[in-house]
Amino acid sequence: MIVREKSEVNCVDWGNGLSFRFLVETDGMGFTVAHTVVKAGSKSPLHYRRHLEACYCISGSGQVIAADGTVHEIEPGVMYALDNHDEHFLIAAPEGDMELISVFNPPLQGDERHNFDSDEFSHY
Numbered sequence: 001m002i003v004r005e006k007s008e009v010n011c012v013d014w015g016n017g018l019s020f021r022f023l024v025e026t027d028g029m030g031f032t033v034a035h036t037v038v039k040a041g042s043k044s045p046l047h048y049r050r051h052l053e054a055c056y057c058i059s060g061s062g063q064v065i066a067a068d069g070t071v072h073e074i075e076p077g078v079m080y081a082l083d084n085h086d087e088h089f090l091i092a093a094p095e096g097d098m099e100l101i102s103v104f105n106p107p108l109q110g111d112e113r114h115n116f117d118s119d120e121f122s123h124y
Contacts, residue, residue, distance in 0.1 A: 034103075039092060051104045061092075
């Protein structure tokens, strides 16, 4: 059995916030669970080429915008899943950080970070 407190897990600055990686590849569970904090007012162009991701909002608000421009409002109690390796923008409202519980399959190694230095969608 694995039991962890937030204070015990690896915290990664993923590019526009923090990711507390509760389960990673070395845990052998076959998926990652992370508590993801998205910095207020940030806009992140994201694309997971190797992972499928589902996110459940627990705090704050924002939007997920598909590459085709479709806008989905995110607030506590809303889940979104990137089931087709979807290119998307993750936007946190300017009023405060948005917090998500994120699940990745296959699991993350645990130290992945995004690079927003180019005009392309950041990926890992």
